[in-house]
Amino acid sequence: xxxxxxxxxxxxxxxxxxxxxxxxxxxxxxxxxxxxxxxxxxxxxxxxxxxxxxxxxxxxxxxxxxxxxxxxxxxxxxxxxxxxxxxxxxxxxxxxxxxxxxxxxxxxxxxxxxxxxxxxxxxxxxxxxxxxxxxxxxxxxxxxxxxxxxxxxxxxxxxxxxxxxxxxxxxxxxxxxxxxxxxxxxxxxxxxxxxxxxxxxxxxxxxxxxxxxxxxxxxxxxxxxxxxxxxxxxxxxxxxxxxxxxxxxxxxxxxxxxxxxxxxxxxxxxxxxxxxxxxxxxxxxxxxxxxxxxxxxxxxxxxxxxxxxxxxxxx
Numbered sequence: 154x155x156x157x158x159x160x161x162x163x164x165x166x167x168x169x170x171x172x173x174x175x176x177x178x179x180x181x182x183x184x185x186x187x188x189x190x191x192x193x194x195x196x197x198x199x200x201x202x203x204x205x206x207x208x209x210x211x212x213x214x215x216x217x218x219x220x221x222x223x224x225x226x227x228x229x230x231x232x233x234x235x236x237x238x239x240x241x242x243x244x245x246x247x248x249x250x251x252x253x254x255x256x257x258x259x260x261x262x263x264x265x266x267x268x269x270x271x272x273x274x275x276x277x278x279x280x281x282x283x284x285x286x287x288x289x290x291x292x293x294x295x296x297x298x299x300x301x302x303x304x305x306x307x308x309x310x311x312x313x314x315x316x317x318x319x320x321x322x323x324x325x326x327x328x329x330x331x332x333x334x335x336x337x338x339x340x341x342x343x344x345x346x347x348x349x350x351x352x353x354x355x356x357x358x359x360x361x362x363x364x365x366x367x368x369x370x371x372x373x374x375x376x377x378x379x380x381x382x383x384x385x386x387x388x389x390x391x392x393x394x395x396x397x398x399x400x401x402x403x404x405x406x407x408x409x410x411x412x413x414x415x416x417x418x419x420x421x422x423x424x425x426x427x428x429x430x431x432x433x434x435x436x437x438x439x440x441x442x443x444x445x446x447x448x449x450x451x452x453x454x455x456x457x458x459x460x461x462x463x464x465x466x467x468x
Contacts, residue, residue, distance in 0.1 A: 249419030260334030268342030276350035293340030325410035349383035
């Protein structure tokens, strides 16, 4: 009897909860009015624009060239996985992908280290020039990278003339490319994390200071773990941005350093090296290899990205 009563109570509670949720959805729909329908239409259109090219790319990567140009949306008669092997071995996509992993890993690590420290100081400490430095960082968001390519080339070339460290950070080096990636990614990182650090409770830091903790210890052991959702979100954004970068490595890594090219340069080389006789099947296989790691990363960290984007607004 007790179990039956409990089951009935649970069912009634579930009905009430379901009814409450339906009422909330109905109220939200009435409040938004036609805007709700338009937003759904926009999301559907955006989904189609994003998903269709990706699906087509993966289909083309396992087709022959006759199938690619003959019937674009038909399924392959026989999956041609040799396209992937040819792109990996003959087009050296494997080497370019390894180069991208090295450069993006170092670039993202440096960006998060310097960006998080700068954002924390600008968000939690008050000093003369604080606002000016913050606006200087944020102004970098409005500066297109295309306008900086020519002066950037000469700056990195001159860095190569420095004693001791010059050969490591000049043109045609990983170090020079990593430093530029860090500088290129810092504005958005500081902008995003400074807003996030402002939402963290001040009482926790004050308690740590009372216990004798230093400023660096408070940052690395207390405040940084509290900002984990924001850190994860901006890290993924930086990985995506640096992984897909093409203009900067094209300028800083010349054809003489082909063994240091990143993945985007290698993919472009597949389509241009042979002129009109380009290996299109291998090209789409290489594109699929470039897309797949980012899809996996986003799928794994999807919840953390969403949590980081909403945490600052909810606090």
